[in-house]
Amino acid sequence: MYPESIKLFIDTFSKLPSIGPRQATRLAFHLVNSGKANIEETSKAVGNLKNIKICSECFFIHSNSDNLCNICRDKNRKNTVVMIIEKETDLISIERTKKYPGKYLILGELTKSGVLESSQKLRLNSLKNLIKNRGGQIDEIIIGINPTTYGDLNALLISKELQGLSKKITRLGRGIPTGGEIEFADEDTLGQALERRI
Amino acid sequence: MYPESIKLFIDTFSKLPSIGPRQATRLAFHLVNSGKANIEETSKAVGNLKNIKICSECFFIHSNSDNLCNICRDKNRKNTVVMIIEKETDLISIERTKKYPGKYLILGELTKSGVLESSQKLRLNSLKNLIKNRGGQIDEIIIGINPTTYGDLNALLISKELQGLSKKITRLGRGIPTGGEIEFADEDTLGQALERRI
Numbered sequence: 453m454y455p456e457s458i459k460l461f462i463d464t465f466s467k468l469p470s471i472g473p474r475q476a477t478r479l480a481f482h483l484v485n486s487g488k489a490n491i492e493e494t495s496k497a498v499g500n501l502k503n504i505k506i507c508s509e510c511f512f513i514h515s516n517s518d519n520l521c522n523i524c525r526d527k528n529r530k531n532t533v534v535m536i537i538e539k540e541t542d543l544i545s546i547e548r549t550k551k552y553p554g555k556y557l558i559l560g561e562l563t564k565s566g567v568l569e570s571s572q573k574l575r576l577n578s579l580k581n582l583i584k585n586r587g588g589q590i591d592e593i594i595i596g597i598n599p600t601t602y603g604d605l606n607a608l609l610i611s612k613e614l615q616g617l618s619k620k621i622t623r624l625g626r627g628i629p630t631g632g633e634i635e636f637a638d639e640d641t642l643g644q645a646l647e648r649r650i
Numbered sequence: 651m652y653p654e655s656i657k658l659f660i661d662t663f664s665k666l667p668s669i670g671p672r673q674a675t676r677l678a679f680h681l682v683n684s685g686k687a688n689i690e691e692t693s694k695a696v697g698n699l700k701n702i703k704i705c706s707e708c709f710f711i712h713s714n715s716d717n718l719c720n721i722c723r724d725k726n727r728k729n730t731v732v733m734i735i736e737k738e739t740d741l742i743s744i745e746r747t748k749k750y751p752g753k754y755l756i757l758g759e760l761t762k763s764g765v766l767e768s769s770q771k772l773r774l775n776s777l778k779n780l781i782k783n784r785g786g787q788i789d790e791i792i793i794g795i796n797p798t799t800y801g802d803l804n805a806l807l808i809s810k811e812l813q814g815l816s817k818k819i820t821r822l823g824r825g826i827p828t829g830g831e832i833e834f835a836d837e838d839t840l841g842q843a844l845e846r847r848i
Contacts (some may be wrong), residue, residue, distance in 0.1 A: 453742065455713035457698040464695035469680050474739075478820065481738040482667050484711055485758075495697035497662035500655040501689045504682045513682055515653035533771060536847045540679040560683075629785075 458484075510581060511558040511575060512543055523547075523556065530554045533578065534618075536610060538562055542596060554594075555606040559610075564599065566605045568613075576613055582615045593618040597628055673810060707780060709756040709773060710741055721745075721754065725825075727754045730789040732777065732816075734808060736760055752792075757808075760795065763804045774811055781815045791816040795826055 454462070458480050483491050504513050507521035514521035523543075527627060537543055538561050544610030546552050555577045559572050568576070583590055583602035593614055597603045611621045627645035628637050637645070652660070656678050659661050663674035707718050707720035712719035721727060721741075732750030735741055736759050742751050755777045757770050766774070781788055791812055795801045809819045825843035826835050835843070 453745065455702060455711065457701050457713065458711065461695045461699055464692055467676055469694075470676065475668060477739060477742075478668065479666055479701065481711070483696065483699050484704070488700045491696060491699045494662055494666075495693050497659045498681065498689060498696055499693035501659060501678065501681050502686045503655050504653060506682070513653065513656065513679070515655065540677060544675075547651065 733792040
């Protein structure tokens with residue numbers, strides 16, 4: 453039914469996260485109808501991503517000439533506090549608070565299996581080596597993993613893995629989110645809010 | 651915060667239908683992490699869409715050497731029945747039934763303003779000319795527009811516009827969808843199902 457180019461587009465885009473075959477099909481038709489210039493621009497916007505590099509310390513993206521991202525090369529940020537997070541977008545969210553003075557380690561999205569992937573183990577090892585090179589122990593490792601059931605499991609795994617490399621290993625605080633309502637908070641959240649009241 | 655290439659990608663993809671800035675950001679990070687070869691493939695999958703042509707009669711896509719899509723060039727399909735639809739994906743859905751022997755006219759998505767866009771008027775005019783060249787009157791025009799409030803309004807508009815060019819102007823039947831439940835059908839659907847009982 454479809455010409456080859458359309459099939460290839462749908463196949464390729466269906467594999468991207470949170471795009472299904474239906475959305476990929478709609479996108480294909482939208483682009484075809486938007487004209488050749490727009491198709492070219494969109495194609496280039498994708499191709500340009502080849503210039504993006506990944507930081508050798510925290511694995512965030514950058515386009516600097518060396519191997520460090522803007523955060524890792526920033527002399528004003530503490531080397532003695534490292535937050536371990538899953539995704540680049542988590543880093544962006546934390547940065548927006550303007551309240552975090554430390555560094556990061558991006559681990560990649562955790563699977564629900566409760567086991568770390570080999571690439572994630574490699575990244576944890578690279579953090580271990582970094583800490584060893586900086587004297588063997590830092591002040592704090594914050595595990596910034598989502599407080600879900602399998603997130604908790606993974607957080608436990610990671611903190612065991614990093615035992616001894618930091619004076620403290622902490623997790624992000626739990627409680628009622630700003631703007632949230634006590635009436636609608638689940639039991640666990642309310643329990644945590646009670647225990648950790650401020 | 652973001653390198654230029656990432657910003658450009660997010661800007662470009664946020665403009666595509668049903669992709670917001672958040673999804674565009676996630677896509678950017680996913681692609682960067684997927685490696686240069688995959689970025690190149692994805693970029694090409696977009697660029698290849700430039701080869702797709704739009705049929706001069708029904709405005710569906712094709713990649714034939716002349717200006718006609720596979721449906722319009724098919725001698726076994728009736729020239730005397732034309733279905734007017736909004737989107738390419740509507741055409742695909744109708745084709746899947748394998749019960750429609752006629753041709754199509756793709757109008758482009760209708761706005762909620764109840765007024766046809768100039769490109770849509772041009773497409774209707776091209777259908778008028780086609781019918782005039784084929785003898786001035788065909789057997790049936792089916793208005794395959796969604797049965798929503800503004801769809802009904804537009805269907806009325808279109809049928810006025812095409813008055814006299816077809817022996818019949820019809821719309822798709824209404825009633826309870828297969829697998830649907832009477833209990834949950836809205837009043838209007840049930841009313842239509844009663845009136846048009848089979």
